[in-house]
Amino acid sequence: xxxxxxxxxxxxxxGLRPTxxxxxxxxxxxxxxxxxxxxxxxxxxxxSEKMNxxxxxxxxxxxxxxxxxxxxLKEISIDSHKSYFDTNTSAHHHFFDEDTHELxxxxxxxxxxxxxxxxxxxxxxxxxxxxxxxxxxxxxQK
Amino acid sequence: xxxxxxxxxxxxxxGLRPTxxxxxxxxxxxxxxxxxxxxxxxxxxxxSEKMNxxxxxxxxxxxxxxxxxxxxLKEISIDSHKSYFDTNTSAHHHFFDEDTHELxxxxxxxxxxxxxxxxxxxxxxxxxxxxxxxxxxxxxQK
DNA sequence: TCAATAGTTTAGAATTATTATAATGTAGCT
DNA sequence: AGCTACATTATAATAATTCTAAACTATTGA
Numbered sequence: 419x420x421x422x423x424x425x426x427x428x429x430x431x432x433g434l435r436p437t438x439x440x441x442x443x444x445x446x447x448x449x450x451x452x453x454x455x456x457x458x459x460x461x462x463x464x465x466s467e468k469m470n471x472x473x474x475x476x477x478x479x480x481x482x483x484x485x486x487x488x489x490x491l492k493e494i495s496i497d498s499h500k501s502y503f504d505t506n507t508s509a510h511h512h513f514f515d516e517d518t519h520e521l522x523x524x525x526x527x528x529x530x531x532x533x534x535x536x537x538x539x540x541x542x543x544x545x546x547x548x549x550x551x552x553x554x555x556x557x558x559q560k
Numbered sequence: 561x562x563x564x565x566x567x568x569x570x571x572x573x574x575g576l577r578p579t580x581x582x583x584x585x586x587x588x589x590x591x592x593x594x595x596x597x598x599x600x601x602x603x604x605x606x607x608s609e610k611m612n613x614x615x616x617x618x619x620x621x622x623x624x625x626x627x628x629x630x631x632x633l634k635e636i637s638i639d640s641h642k643s644y645f646d647t648n649t650s651a652h653h654h655f656f657d658e659d660t661h662e663l664x665x666x667x668x669x670x671x672x673x674x675x676x677x678x679x680x681x682x683x684x685x686x687x688x689x690x691x692x693x694x695x696x697x698x699x700x701q702k
Numbered sequence: 703t704c705a706a707t708a709g710t711t712t713a714g715a716a717t718t719a720t721t722a723t724a725a726t727g728t729a730g731c732t
Numbered sequence: 733a734g735c736t737a738c739a740t741t742a743t744a745a746t747a748a749t750t751c752t753a754a755a756c757t758a759t760t761g762a
Contacts, residue, residue, distance in 0.1 A: 435729060437739060458719080474741045479720070481739095495691075498635070498643040499719080499749080513680055528678035532690055536670035538655055541694035548674055548690050549637075552683035577758060579710065600748085616712045621749070623710095641720080641748080 432488040439477050442469050447491070453506040455494070455521040458482060461503075494521065496549060511548035524548070574630040581619050584611050589633070595648040597636070597663040600624060603645075636663065638691065653690035666690070 425444035426436040434440060446464045447454060456464075458478055465473045482503060485491040494502045496514050502521055504512075511529055513522040532546050567586035568578040576582060588606045589596060598606075600620055607615045624645060627633040636644045638656050644663055646654075653666040674688050 435738065437728075439740070472741095475719095476721080476742080477740055493640070495637045495640050498637050498640060501640040501719085515680070515683065516686065517683075522680065524676075524678065528676065530675040530677070532674055533672040534666075534670065534692060535672070536666065538657070538664065538694050540697055541657065541659075542697040544658065544693045544695050546690065546692050548688065550676060550688050551686045552680050553686050555682055555684040577709065579757075581711070617748095618713080618750080619711055643748085 428490075432490070434481075434484055434488070438469075439465070439473055440481055442473070443478070443481055443485075447485075447505055450505075453504060453523045455502055455504050455523075457500050457502055494547075496521070509545065511550070513550045513552055516551055516553040524550070570632075574632070576623075576626055576630070580611075581607070581615055582623055584615070585620070585623055585627075589627075589647055592647075595646060595665050597644055597646050597665075599642050599644055636689075638663070651687065653692070655692045655694055658693055658695040666692070 422441060422445075425441055425448070428444065428448075429436040429440055442465050443461070446461065446468055458475075461482065462473060462475060462478050465478065482491060486493060486503070489507055490505075492504045492507045494504050494512060496502055496512075504521070504523075506523055510526065511524040513524060514520070515522065529548060532548060534543070534546065537543070564583060564587075567583050567590070570586065570590075571578040571582055584607050585603070588603065588610055600617070603624065604615060604617055604620050607620065624633060628635060628645070631649055632647075634646045634649045636646050636654060638644055638654075646663070646665075648665060652668065653671050655664040655666060656662070657664065671690060674690060676685070676688065679685070
């Protein structure tokens, strides 16, 4: 339950009220060792299970976006039909497994810093993201 | 009109029938100097103008996907709400202007080859894509 | 040249992901 | 306890995309 207190703190800090739903979301999202990648649908499922009752889709969308705006979650674009989110909000890159549709973090030393020689005049670089798509080695790959 | 013949050839080669609609799409897509980035909606607009009559959305979707499957177009994921396509199907990277929502090609020498030190066992790398998000330098950026 | 057929186009319906709405509920303050 | 502002909810609305089935057209071969 002490972690629960932490989540209450966390939510307060960013100006979100610690509601039952949000605390359950926190548990699912942040109470884990490793980075967690998910779609909204995944999350609705998992929270519902944890609460042992249905949570509204709208709540999950709203809250995920609130977390995102506050910098607790990061959106990742891989394919245009689904939004993936990442609990690791630091700058990092990804592998995407085209067979399983799974996202895997690269850590900083898996990949050398990307060296960009050109820049767009009057614009500043906000982010640099590398996406490495992988698939089964042997058989016919799509 | 000779370019039109080329397009007929091109389509035949990949097993697509050269219909009025597809030839107009070819004109819009491939009859240009520089790489072209577009969304389906952009394209419907432009083809309709060229034909001086409405083209069905479904036709554009079908044909874009046919071109994509045949390797004439490449899809690029930037934000999860829109699909962008690119007439440059070679491996290359992109700038995305968050102010104007414009995509800009990097050419090979704008960016040093990305050096990946980790690999996922049993998987082969299909593609490595870098997306550099840029926005106005001066004022408040989102 | 013409008809058969296999692939195409089309409008509109269906689907899916996401966002908006408006009523009801709840946290935090007094 | 009760007020107020913010949250949650079910449902409706919107947007992008895909499906469907009927009408159409390019190609082939008689």
